[in-house]
Amino acid sequence: MAARVDTNLLPELRRFGATDISACFNCGVCTSTCPLSVDGASFPRRIARYAQLGQREKLLAAPELWSCYACSECTEKCPTKADPASFMAAARRYAVASYDRTHLAYLLATSKLFAAVFVTALVAVLASFMYYAHGPADGSRLALFEFVPEDTIHWLGVGVMAVMGVAAVVGILEMVRRVLRGPAALTSKTAARRIVPAAWDTIAVESLGQKRFREDCTDAADPVYPEDAGVMADPDARRPLYLRRWFVHFATMWGFLGLLAATMIDYGLSLFGIVATGTPEPIWYPVRLLGTLAGASLIYGTSILAARRLRKSDRSSQNSSVSDWTFLAMLWLAGATGFVLELALYLPQAPAWGYGVFLVHVSVAMSLVLLVPFGKFAHVIYRPLALFALRVRG
Numbered sequence: 001m002a003a004r005v006d007t008n009l010l011p012e013l014r015r016f017g018a019t020d021i022s023a024c025f026n027c028g029v030c031t032s033t034c035p036l037s038v039d040g041a042s043f044p045r046r047i048a049r050y051a052q053l054g055q056r057e058k059l060l061a062a063p064e065l066w067s068c069y070a071c072s073e074c075t076e077k078c079p080t081k082a083d084p085a086s087f088m089a090a091a092r093r094y095a096v097a098s099y100d101r102t103h104l105a106y107l108l109a110t111s112k113l114f115a116a117v118f119v120t121a122l123v124a125v126l127a128s129f130m131y132y133a134h135g136p137a138d139g140s141r142l143a144l145f146e147f148v149p150e151d152t153i154h155w156l157g158v159g160v161m162a163v164m165g166v167a168a169v170v171g172i173l174e175m176v177r178r179v180l181r182g183p184a185a186l187t188s189k190t191a192a193r194r195i196v197p198a199a200w201d202t203i204a205v206e207s208l209g210q211k212r213f214r215e216d217c218t219d220a221a222d223p224v225y226p227e228d229a230g231v232m233a234d235p236d237a238r239r240p241l242y243l244r245r246w247f248v249h250f251a252t253m254w255g256f257l258g259l260l261a262a263t264m265i266d267y268g269l270s271l272f273g274i275v276a277t278g279t280p281e282p283i284w285y286p287v288r289l290l291g292t293l294a295g296a297s298l299i300y301g302t303s304i305l306a307a308r309r310l311r312k313s314d315r316s317s318q319n320s321s322v323s324d325w326t327f328l329a330m331l332w333l334a335g336a337t338g339f340v341l342e343l344a345l346y347l348p349q350a351p352a353w354g355y356g357v358f359l360v361h362v363s364v365a366m367s368l369v370l371l372v373p374f375g376k377f378a379h380v381i382y383r384p385l386a387l388f389a390l391r392v393r394g
Helices: 009-015 029-033 045-052 056-060 073-077 084-099 104-110 112-132 150-181 189-208 211-216 245-271 286-311 322-346 353-370 376-393
Strands: none
Touching: 009 045, 009 084, 029 045, 029 073, 045 056, 045 084, 056 084, 056 150, 073 084, 084 104, 084 150, 084 376, 104 112, 104 322, 112 150, 112 322, 112 353, 150 353, 150 376, 189 211, 189 376, 211 245, 245 286, 245 322, 286 322, 322 353, 322 376
């Protein structure tokens, strides 16, 4: 079959932060270097070739696009300095924008001004909506859900989840349509027998446990000390556990998931009258302890990630996009305001500023959820699907 060549593909990818991949002459060093390119897979080489030849549909249909953990081994070894790691990151941002029918993901990824204005306006609109519905502010105690009625937050949250869910489903269907029509299409009858083990491997082993990230894609790429950035570290010399890339990512991911779980459990218990949401329960209360530990994990992870991007202290943080910074800033702000709010609940005198922090915290958290299908957070949707497709394909 004849393939349609799209000469606009490379210029479009550059808008998403891709380096000039035309420097690549397809030598295959990146593929031989990548610890994940095994069993006949040929990425990032194949993805770069698709871009050079203007094969837009094949690029968007390649689940290998989502396998990369950005260790930058390929960039380190590339003889022409084509920077395939940055190209892969830009290609993922391009894929997110291509799966989105609203064009919002495109604007958030390519325009710093639009991203800053839109995210700020979104947080402000959500906060204003809750403030408009607020009740009296009790000065003797921090009565958060009397200040903003619980029903207001509940139904606003339902609306946010509904919008996010519809956008996510549309993006998933678009991705699945492309993958099924692409090189990874499943035609073998034996593929059905792989579905269950592939699902377990994708969800439990890789997405939640990050097995390959821990074992293959971190230590050799991590400099021993920040001042060693850009220098290939001795594979036998290791950073402390708490500074390894996989651990920082692990802390950030599980911190967010832990806060989400604590919020949902706390809200569920309040519906049955077991606890009152937003009240100063003892710190050893299981849900409060979960939220505290998860919040500390989230703030730790996002702080380390932000510091590395500011200092460009390792290869994976050399190039940061607007979506990287927007996502990190919102995650950190959600965790930090949550901690400040928890502290305010235990103070002997109810601080008036606690109500303002509450509005910011809830608005930022809802904005994070709402923007899941449109930014860097979208990898929690598309990456597991791509890994699943690769596992089933075998």
